[in-house]
Amino acid sequence: MSDIQLSGELMHDVQDAVRKHAPDADMGEVMQYLAAVMGYMLGNHTSDLAVKSDYMDQLNGFARQVMEESHERVQQHQQAAAPKPASNDAFGYWTPSR
Secondary structure (H helix, E strand, O other), X not given: OOOOOOOHHHHHHHHHHHHHHOOOOOHXXXXXXXXXXXXXXXXXXXXXXXXXXXXXXXXXXXXXHHHHHHHHHHHHHHHHHOOOOOOOOOOOOOOOOO
């Protein structure tokens, strides 16, 4: 697969394009439209079914790779943003003097 550059602007534009045709589409429906568009475009490609099926497998693998990398990036961002305890904090039990 070629180098693909994803951006927030591209994601927003794609969602807007789908919502022009399906104004009430939630994120799950937007993704279904994208999958259907991919299948429709590949289905209208001039190659034979075996070539189309092979290419679909490659596209599915590529989509999975992008999803997994995106998931990892989100996880790393959330971990980096999580509050970390100060290294000089004390811990233990405090008992009031009597």
